[in-house]
Amino acid sequence: MQDVVKISKEFLNSSARPDDFEDVRLRYGSTNREVVFVDDLSAADFFEQFLLPNKACLVGGKFTQSWFAREKWVQGGGKPNWSFLKEQYGNVKVPVADCSREEYGSHVKIEMTMSDYLDYWQEDIQARSCDGGDDEGSPSNQRRILYLKDWHFCRQFKDSPVYTVADAFKSDWLNEFWDATDCDDDYRFVYMGPKGTWTPFHADVFKSYSWSTNVCGRKRWLLFPPGEEKAFLSRFGSFPLDVTSEEVNDKSQYPASESATSPIEVIQEAGQTIFVPSGWHHQVENLEDTISINHNWGNACNLTILWAGLRSDLEKVEEVIADCRGMDGYEKHCQMLLRAHNGLNFYEFLKLLLTIIEPRLAKLKDLVSGAFCQDTSRSNGDSTPAATDECRLLPCCKTGVLTFDHPHMLAFDLTCLRLVLSHMLAQSLAPCLSTEESAILPRATDILEAMTKCLSSFVDHHHAQ
Numbered sequence: 001m002q003d004v005v006k007i008s009k010e011f012l013n014s015s016a017r018p019d020d021f022e023d024v025r026l027r028y029g030s031t032n033r034e035v036v037f038v039d040d041l042s043a044a045d046f047f048e049q050f051l052l053p054n055k056a057c058l059v060g061g062k063f064t065q066s067w068f069a070r071e072k073w074v075q076g077g078g079k080p081n082w083s084f085l086k087e088q089y090g091n092v093k094v095p096v097a098d099c100s101r102e103e104y105g106s107h108v109k110i111e112m113t114m115s116d117y118l119d120y121w122q123e124d125i126q127a128r129s130c131d132g133g134d135d136e137g138s139p140s141n142q143r144r145i146l147y148l149k150d151w152h153f154c155r156q157f158k159d160s161p162v163y164t165v166a167d168a169f170k171s172d173w174l175n176e177f178w179d180a181t182d183c184d185d186d187y188r189f190v191y192m193g194p195k196g197t198w199t200p201f202h203a204d205v206f207k208s209y210s211w212s213t214n215v216c217g218r219k220r221w222l223l224f225p226p227g228e229e230k231a232f233l234s235r236f237g238s239f240p241l242d243v244t245s246e247e248v249n250d251k252s253q254y255p256a257s258e259s260a261t262s263p264i265e266v267i268q269e270a271g272q273t274i275f276v277p278s279g280w281h282h283q284v285e286n287l288e289d290t291i292s293i294n295h296n297w298g299n300a301c302n303l304t305i306l307w308a309g310l311r312s313d314l315e316k317v318e319e320v321i322a323d324c325r326g327m328d329g330y331e332k333h334c335q336m337l338l339r340a341h342n343g344l345n346f347y348e349f350l351k352l353l354l355t356i357i358e359p360r361l362a363k364l365k366d367l368v369s370g371a372f373c374q375d376t377s378r379s380n381g382d383s384t385p386a387a388t389d390e391c392r393l394l395p396c397c398k399t400g401v402l403t404f405d406h407p408h409m410l411a412f413d414l415t416c417l418r419l420v421l422s423h424m425l426a427q428s429l430a431p432c433l434s435t436e437e438s439a440i441l442p443r444a445t446d447i448l449e450a451m452t453k454c455l456s457s458f459v460d461h462h463h464a465q
Contacts, residue, residue, distance in 0.1 A: 033225060035266050035274075043404065046168035046275075051209075051301040054277040056223060056264070059166075061271025064213055069162040070271065073291055074216040078270055080192070080291055082118055090115035092156065099145035099197050105238060106200065107147075117148055117192075124194045125289065147197035147286075153190040153293075163293055166273070169211050171404040171413075172297035177352040187296035198285040200241035201232065204276065205343060207309035208296040213273040217290025221274060222263035222283045229281040231260035243283055278302035279309070300416035307420050310349055313342050331431040347437045350424060354440070354447060357417050361451055364410045368457050411458050418451050 032055060038045075039060040050057050064070055075081040092114045097107040112120075127143070153162070165172070178186045187205070191212075201222075204210045212219075222243065232239050234253050243263070248254050267287070268274050276282055278298070298306050317337045324330055339345040344352070404413075425448060430438055 033264050035223065035264055041166070041168050043167045043170070047301075050275060050277070051299075054279075054302065054305075056266075056277050056280065057275045058266060058268065059273040059275065061269075061273075063166045064163070064215075064271050064273065067163045067215070069215045069291070069293065073162070078216050079289060080118075080121075080216060082122060086115055086118050090118070094148050094151050097147045097149050099147050100143065102241060105241070107241075110146075112146075112148075114148075117146065120144075120146055121192075121194055121289070128195070143196075145194070145196055147191070147193040147199075149189070149191045149193070149199065151190040151192075152186060152188065154188040155184060155186050163213070165295070166211075169295065169297065171299040172295065173299050173303075173352065173356050174206070174208060174297050175295065177355050180355050181351075189294045189296075191292045191294060192290070193286050194289050195286055197290075198242075199283065201229075201239050201243045201281060201283040203229070203279055203281045204296050206296070206298065206306050207279040207302070208298045208306065209278050209302060210276045210294055210296050211273055212268075212276070212292050212294040214268055214270050215291040215293060216270050217292070218270065218287040219268045219274075219290060219292070220285045220287055221266040221268060221276075223266065223276070224261070224263055224281045225277075226279040228261050231256045231258075232281075239281075278305045300413040303416050303420050307349070307424070310338075310342065310344065310346070314338050314346075317341065332434065335432050346424070346427075346429060346432050347440070350421075350429075350440060350444060353417060353421050353424070354444060357414065357421070357447055357451060360410050360413055360417075361447070361454060363405065364407065364414060364458060365454050367407050367410070368454060368461060407458070411455060414451055414455055418448065418455065421448050421451075 032053075035056045035058055036049075037058045037060070040062050041057075041059050049055070072084055073081055075084075090113065093111050094114050094117060096110050096112050096117060098110060099107050101108040124143070124146075174187050187208070229239065232243055232248060232254060233256060234240070235255055240248055240254070242248075243260075248257050248260070251257060263283075266274060278301075314334060317334050318325070321330075321334070321337070324333070335345040335347065339348070421444065425441075425444060429441065433441075
């Protein structure tokens with residue numbers, strides 16, 4: 001676990017110039033295009049082998065075997081349990097994408113009741129059976145391909161846990177933030193769809209991580225590490241919905257297509273979980289009738305990427321309305337558009353940082369204070385042992401177990417948070433915020449100062465041991 005201490009020290013001592021901001025993070029990145037299969041995964045192994053290097057993996061089905069969803073949502077033969085799903089959720093309205101229709105660069109979105117969607121799905125299976133399994137349906141290719149996706153199941157059924165999150169994925173700051181606010185939102189989704197439904201080429205919201213588990217069915221993932229997506233940019237600066245389509249070979253529309261690399265192809269089976277790293281573009285197709293559960297998330301390991309992505313999205317907004325630059329309220333209007341386009345603006349991102357910092361800072365302060373008190377009592381001849389190993393801030397390798405509330409992980413989290421918060425406060429934020437929103441700035445400055453002091457004490461104490 002020495003990487004945790006090493007990176008924490010470097011971040012703590014970094015001046016974090018804007019031009020170098022991503023370099024600090026990317027030095028720990030990986031250009032390895034291999035997707036590793038692991039049968040099982042501890043939080044410590046996942047942190048070191050996949051989170052820090054921003055590397056993809058496919059995880060076996062051990063931790064999902066006891067899920068309620070895998071037991072009740074699936075019937076014999078690995079097919080969706082139509083009667084149970086209809087009985088439990090039939091009256092619920094769900095978001096559906098029509099994969100057979102495109103509008104404004106994305107699939108057309110509609111809303112249906114779960115009951116109606118399940119009826120459609122079963123009828124689609126029957127129609128495919130009659131057509132000999134042809135995904136296109138009738139010879140006239142009129143099959144309607146509907147995909148229930150981005151359903152905020154946990155938000156609607158807070159008291160009906162149908163799955164548990166693996167320890168490796170629990171350091172999830174996006175959903176921790178939304179759970180702590182009054183806003184009724186989250187980044188936890190259920191997807192359901194027949195064979196042939198698919199998700200267009202994209203990178204996840206905020207350049208976040210994602211994990212996705214197949215409750216039943218199979219998926220084909222086409223993955224592209226950061227930078228490889230540029231080959232698919234059109235002359236208008238947009239991406240195609242389908243990177244496998246013939247249109248991508250048209251150099252007049254996609255000038256850089258000749259430099260495109262082949263995707264990393266992963267077939268994901270029922271029960272398996274795929275981890276998609278931060279900023280990786282991907283396209284996904286259901287090879288069978290499939291139900292999956294997906295979280296978008298982020299933490300200390302990709303925080304600089306999230307912040308860089310938010311700044312990049314703001315630049316795009318400013319480009320679109322460049323003619324309005326100089327007008328009263330221009331910066332605030334940009335933030336409003338950023339919020340509409342991205343789901344977060346600078347004010348909300350600042351709130352997210354403070355929401356994540358405060359409980360971790362309080363805990364590390366307590367641990368540092370306890371360690372200093374212990375040292376003082378020992379110097380006075382008191383041989384009373386520490387209450388816990390954590391109070392003495394023992395190195396991770398001595399405990400043999402790395403958890404996300406371990407002192408070294410708290411320090412790692414806070415040093416990454418400090419780096420981003422200090423960089424954010426160095427920007428000219430006041431013009432971007434309303435008078436009411438600006439009240440957060442003094443609090444943020446005080447928290448930054450307290451965090452810097454606590455981390456310095458932690459590093460000093462670590463050196464002294």
